[in-house]
Amino acid sequence: MTGRQINRTTSTLLALLLSVVSSAVVHAETIEVIVVDPDGVPVPEVVVFVEQDGIGLLRAPPESAVMDQRNKQFVPHVLVVQKGASVLFPNSDVIGHHVYSFSKPNNFVLPLYKGDPHDPVTFNHNGVVMLGCNIHDHMLGYIVVVDTDVFELTDESGSVLLNIADSTTGYSVNIWSPRIRDGKQELTKRVDRPSTTVSKMTFVLQRKLRAPHHDPTEAVQWSEY
Numbered sequence: 137m138t139g140r141q142i143n144r145t146t147s148t149l150l151a152l153l154l155s156v157v158s159s160a161v162v163h164a165e166t167i168e169v170i171v172v173d174p175d176g177v178p179v180p181e182v183v184v185f186v187e188q189d190g191i192g193l194l195r196a197p198p199e200s201a202v203m204d205q206r207n208k209q210f211v212p213h214v215l216v217v218q219k220g221a222s223v224l225f226p227n228s229d230v231i232g233h234h235v236y237s238f239s240k241p242n243n244f245v246l247p248l249y250k251g252d253p254h255d256p257v258t259f260n261h262n263g264v265v266m267l268g269c270n271i272h273d274h275m276l277g278y279i280v281v282v283d284t285d286v287f288e289l290t291d292e293s294g295s296v297l298l299n300i301a302d303s304t305t306g307y308s309v310n311i312w313s314p315r316i317r318d319g320k321q322e323l324t325k326r327v328d329r330p331s332t333t334v335s336k337m338t339f340v341l342q343r344k345l346r347a348p349h350h351d352p353t354e355a356v357q358w359s360e361y
């Protein structure tokens with residue numbers, strides 16, 4: 137084999153390898169998950185996450201995220217991240233905040249600060265991390281740490297589209313929101329392959345929702361002063 141032939145063989149092999157890798161990642165079935173309240177009204181800002189069997193190395197690494205503080209609110213109110221993700225807590229207000237969480241083992245404290253002086257916080261344990269501010273009692277936020285790279289918040293129509301890997305033999309779809317009162321077993325649906333294939337899944341909540349924490353229509357506006 138000449139040098140050029142070897143190069144060509146190498147590049148062909150490389151192209152083949154790349155196509156195998158990308159098809160393993162790309163080949164997926166999309167499911168739509170919808171969350172509605174007992175009256176059939178869509179519920180936005182619900183965390184939906186999918187735990188897939190045997191997905192192992194195909195999982196994407198955790199992405200870092202930002203939990204901002206604006207107008208004495210955590211923005212977003214609910215954030216979902218993969219286990220191991222680092223989250224920055226910049227303060228975009230002109231006043232100071234003192235951010236903390238007592239949610240063990242993800243508890244942490246960022247002493248009183250303005251701007252962005254603190255290192256990101258890494259969340260290494262699954263679960264809901266409830267956020268507060270020592271200065272402003274009404275400030276409330278949530279970080280949901282999940283052991284999967286398939287997650288999203290529902291949109292205004294209570295809907296979300298998620299990709300399920302072809303290679304998985306089964307999976308569970310889970311939902312969470314601080315507004316939901318239903319028991320834990322109602323918030324998980326299991327799909328076993330290949331006996332079942334699903335393109336659309338609806339969670340109909342049985343119990344009335346808690347009121348939203350921040351209702352913009354009820355908030356006092358600066359123009360009213």
Ligand SMILES: [Cu+2]
Pocket residue numbers: 208232233234269270271272275
């Ligand atoms: Cu504060």
